[in-house]
Amino acid sequence: MSFVVQPAQAHSPSSLGSPSLSSESSHSGKSLRSVAPRYLRIGTAVAGGGHHVDQPYPDPFTYDKPYRKVLAKEFNSASPENQMKWEFIHPERNRYNFGPADAIVRFARENGQVVRGHTLLWHSQNPAWLNEGTFTKAELRQILKSHIFTVVGRYKGKIQQWDVANEIFNENGEYRQENIWIRELGPGIIADAFRWAHEADPRAKLFLNDYGVEWPGVKVDAYEALAKQLLAQRVPLHGFASQAHLSMRYGAPDQLAGVLQRFDNLGLETAITELDVRMDLPEGGVPTAEQLTTQATYYKTVLDACLAVDSCHSFTIWGFTDKYSWVPVFFPTEGAATVMWDDFTRKPAYYTLRDTLARALR
Ligand code: XIL
Numbered sequence: 001m002s003f004v005v006q007p008a009q010a011h012s013p014s015s016l017g018s019p020s021l022s023s024e025s026s027h028s029g030k031s032l033r034s035v036a037p038r039y040l041r042i043g044t045a046v047a048g049g050g051h052h053v054d055q056p057y058p059d060p061f062t063y064d065k066p067y068r069k070v071l072a073k074e075f076n077s078a079s080p081e082n083q084m085k086w087e088f089i090h091p092e093r094n095r096y097n098f099g100p101a102d103a104i105v106r107f108a109r110e111n112g113q114v115v116r117g118h119t120l121l122w123h124s125q126n127p128a129w130l131n132e133g134t135f136t137k138a139e140l141r142q143i144l145k146s147h148i149f150t151v152v153g154r155y156k157g158k159i160q161q162w163d164v165a166n167e168i169f170n171e172n173g174e175y176r177q178e179n180i181w182i183r184e185l186g187p188g189i190i191a192d193a194f195r196w197a198h199e200a201d202p203r204a205k206l207f208l209n210d211y212g213v214e215w216p217g218v219k220v221d222a223y224e225a226l227a228k229q230l231l232a233q234r235v236p237l238h239g240f241a242s243q244a245h246l247s248m249r250y251g252a253p254d255q256l257a258g259v260l261q262r263f264d265n266l267g268l269e270t271a272i273t274e275l276d277v278r279m280d281l282p283e284g285g286v287p288t289a290e291q292l293t294t295q296a297t298y299y300k301t302v303l304d305a306c307l308a309v310d311s312c313h314s315f316t317i318w319g320f321t322d323k324y325s326w327v328p329v330f331f332p333t334e335g336a337a338t339v340m341w342d343d344f345t346r347k348p349a350y351y352t353l354r355d356t357l358a359r360a361l362r
Contacts, residue, residue, distance in 0.1 A: 027358050032350075033076040035358040040306070041077035041114055041160070042357070043316030045274065046104050047324040049082025050125070060324050061104065070320065070344050072111040077160070079116040079273065079316055080104050081326075085125040090147055093129050098154060105158050114160035116273065116316065119209065120148055121193045122166040123179035131180065140184050145196050152200035161239065161271065161314060163209040164197050165190050171212060173222035190226070191235045198236035207239040209273055214242055214253040214302075220262070227266055239269035239311075244302050245318065247334060248279040248291070252298055256305035264311040271314035272306050275299065277349070278327045278337035287336045296348040299339065300356055307360050320344075 027035050032042045047060035047067070060067050071078070082088050083100040090096055108115045121144070135143065152162065168176055168190060175182045181189045194206050208227065213220050223240060230237040240263035246253060260270040277298040279291050287295075299317075306312035319325050323342040328335040339350040 027354060030354070031074045032354055032357060033074060035354055037357070037360050037362040039313055039362075040357075040360070041314045042075055043077030043079055043116060043314060044071065044075045044320045045079050045081040045316070045318045046071065046083070047081055047319055048100060049085070049088045051326050051329045052082075052324065061100075066344060067321070067324075068107075070340075072107075074320065076113050077116060077314060077316060078104060078108045078113045079118050081319070082125065084117055084151065085119060085122070086130065086147070087125045087127045089151060091127055093133075096150065101155075105155055109158070115155070115158060116314070117152070117155065117159040117162040117204070119163040119166040120151070120197060121164060121168070121179075121181050121190065123176050124167070126180065137185060140181070141189070144181060144189070144193065148193060148196040149200045152197050152204065156201040157203060159201065159204045161205045161207055162197055162201075163241065163273065164193050164206045166209050167211065168208070169210065169219050169222045171219060173218035191230060191233060194230065194235050194237055205238040205269055206236055207241045207271065208237065209241040209243060211243040211245045211274070213259060214244055214246065214256050216255060216259055220259055224262055224266070227263060227268060231266060237268070239271060241271040241273040243274035244272050245274055246277045246298055246302070247331070248277065248294055248298065253301050253305070256302060257308045260305060260309040260312055264309050268311065270306075270309055270312045271316070272302055272312070273314070273316050274318040275302050275316065276318045276325065276327060276337040278331055278334040280333055281335050285335070292348045295336075296352040299349040300352045303353055303356050307356070
């Protein structure tokens with residue numbers, strides 16, 4: 001993977017970081033988690049690993065105290081951004097690296113947070129020993145099975161939801177051939193991954209998770225067909241999640257509730273797992289007030305979709321501060337995708353989320 005490092009993001013331009021969109025009054029000082037309906041978990045990715053490794057700062061979760069404070073205060077669900085991915089947690093064939101994931105799970109317990117495990121079967125961020133190794137099909141199957149039993153088993157009872165299968169379809173609704181498991185073992189391996197995860201932790205809710213499913217289309221159709229098939233085979237599939245990595249280039253996610261409802265209709269849980277809203281940064285890197293307003297409405301549209309669908313009990317944003325966002329690294333020229341500036345001051349999107357949560361039916 002190549003990384004394009006962008007110049008540092010703007011620090012809270014004073015004229016723009018104010019709560020322009022909201023009636024701040026009654027719940028100022030309160031956090032997102034404290035105003036949310038009790039049935040709904042408000043989550044964030046916990047920064048570390050992945051693109052952070054190439055940045056000049058130390059591990060954010062471990063060393064950034066103000067970051068940890070906001071993390072504990074605002075959220076009651078935590079998703080390790082990279083720390084449970086194969087390349088990170090299973091760096092050598094016979095060695096696991098549990099320390100950083102353990103630390104997140106401990107922090108979550110101490111702060112009344114649930115954890116979303118991410119992820120078990122994916123095409124990306126797999127270790128070199130796996131990608132470059134030569135294994136028979138039987139060996140590969142055993143490697144996946146043993147990984148799932150080891151990782152899911154270690155956190156048994158401590159993970160609310162697992163993203164078992166991540167991004168398994170491409171934009172045409174076909175199985176991704178870059179996915180080593182699907183390519184080598186066939187799509188039937190997906191059902192096995194769910195069965196193994198369920199055996200290892202029978203209480204964890206097991207999810208399909210993807211981006212590009214915020215609007216109806218062939219990708220959503222593919223997930224719906226797969227979900228029906230797995231349920232018909234009595235595979236322990238419990239949920240369908242929309243990552244919701246949005247860009248203001250592509251318009252508002254105004255059909256998301258309808259998509260989630262289709263999976264709710266199948267009896268599945270639904271979730272928003274990785275929401276962020278990136279924008280093209282003007283020269284100088286500081287978003288305009290209008291851009292921030294539009295961003296806030298995108299965030300609200302996604303939250304409203306979750307609130308409108310009965311089975312949506314988990315709403316997670318992919319990081320809460322631009323300081324650590326993956327967006328400028330992966331989408332050069334775009335940025336400012338989270339709800340807080342680098343110094344944790346709040347953007348309109350933060351206040352809009354809080355207002356919407358405070359007004360939601362409980
Ligand atoms: C991203 C992380 O945020 C980065 O730190 C990492 O370098 C690459 O992956 N879909 C997913 C997430 O399921 O795991 C990805 O996270 C973003 C897209």
